[in-house]
Amino acid sequence: MSTTTAVVRPGSVTKQADFPMDAQSPWAHAWRRFRRNRLAVFGMVFSGIVILIAIFAPWLTPYNYADIDPLHTLASPSWLHPMGTDMLGRDMMTRIFFATRPMLLVGIITQLAGLLVGVPLGMIAGYAGGFFDWLITRLVDLFSALPWYLIVLYLVMVLSPSLQNLILALTITSWVGSCRLVRGLSFSIREQEFIKAARALGIPTWRILTHHILPQAAPLLVWGFAAGIPVAVFAEASLSFLGMGVRPPQPSWGQMLAEAGSYWQYWPHMFVFPSLMITLSVLAFQGMADGLREALDVKMTT
């Protein structure tokens, strides 16, 4: 098994000469380094815009995402319909805007839920060791025996396709990564002197976990959270593309690509805009995650 371990040095500075050595928190240092990464800044701006679009989607266009217009089907982009209309005459731009909602929901909820499950389990496994460690490691092995998309496909099949079940299935697979990271980290921290000292002082275990181990894991988890979002966004797009995610009439970019099916060779606007949005949002979230990895100085060794 390729177990991933990670080493974090939250306070370390790569190029000291670039900025003055005044007292700054590690997070402020990280923010400075993050800002210097152009792709990361693009990612941040893009996701900000996407979040605004998701909030204000109903007021941005005069159309409804489900309203069909039999007289204006497959219209090419014009002033009236800046991204054209689809085979039912629905306004593409409205659908593109509304599709940001499932995308963000899946991306953020699955990663948050994954952290809520994975972090406690990983800490218990790494810190307590023994039977719990054995049990949780078996569970992690079980979920690592298959790539996540197969598990998600299987679960969505069993639970019947819908956005809620897609989120549930992705959560069931997304806790594994953070659990493994935290397990490795608390396993290595456990033997360090400050933990022994804390234990000797009689500090309760839960306090050692939350006050001594969790802060050490924080940069790693922030990065893990960010790195999981592009994967989840990709998952939502590809499963909706296969017809196993967001159900019509609610739009999703992947599903719009699937609907483009037999039309797109003659009406390329049907696939240009959804695929552009999928690619740009994966790029934006990936860029942010990469920027965070550099800024927080998370080192991955496989």
Next chain:
Amino acid sequence: MFAYIIRRLLGILTTLILLSLFTFTLSRTVSGGPWMVGAEIPQSAEQIAAFKSQYGLDQPVWRQYLVWLKNALTLNFGVPFSMPEKTVTQVIWDTLPYSALLGGLSALLALVIGISLGMLAAANPHSRIDSAVTLFAVLIGTIPSFVMGFVLVYFFSARLHWFPAGGWGGPINLVLPVIAFGLPASGGVARWTRQCVMEAIASDYVRTAQSKGLTNRIIMLRHVLRNALIPMVTSFLPLIPAMMTGSIFIEVVFGLPGLGKYFVLSSMNRDYPMVLGITMFWALLISVTFLVTDILYGVIDPRVRLEQ
């Protein structure tokens, strides 16, 4: 070494049995089933009961599982609901060649492009070439393979008519899928190669070699490459089964009759024996690859001891 392999094989067997227990029980306990597909065609209670007794679905779940497990140990995964005239094993062997060819060739393409670009970038660190390669790797790596498939079909099939858009008629049908699948994967390969080579260059033994007065060529070939190869091999070998299972999306876009397409079709039809069979087959393939990777790791790196 022998004991290690035996222990690992037992571990794989345990994981597979747990996985099958989990997937089997889940599929049998959740309400609904293959007889629900196409519910607009009304089915009488007798028809459903006949279907259930034909596939043994009226038995208690634990007995169904034991029967399934006994058969599965001899690689007999039963009869698919949607194709009663075939066995699951037969369908897997019939469709595997397409997926293996697609996955293998795509992995090869990703490795060739990725490793050459990564080496090129690492040989000229912090230069224009380096930043161009890094940018290319990030951009290409974020394009989902099915989006890439659409773009390729649009230009090379619909516009230029150079390649067929889909289906299977011969090796020429593989050209576009392999590019669509392999090219995005090359981005990650290039980044990892660059990182491995850069780390090897920055190490102490390279500085020693330089101070001994060895030429750059010898240092690159004898010291940097050999050491950089270790992390590269161990992370690129699992790429092959990953590409074979990951081809599901690309097989759907191009209508290739591979294992992945059948997995998706069976998932939509709730064809449990088929899905379970393919899942177990893939899990076996992936676990064995990881085992081979770990053994190889010990072979190419004498410093690694295979214990635990």
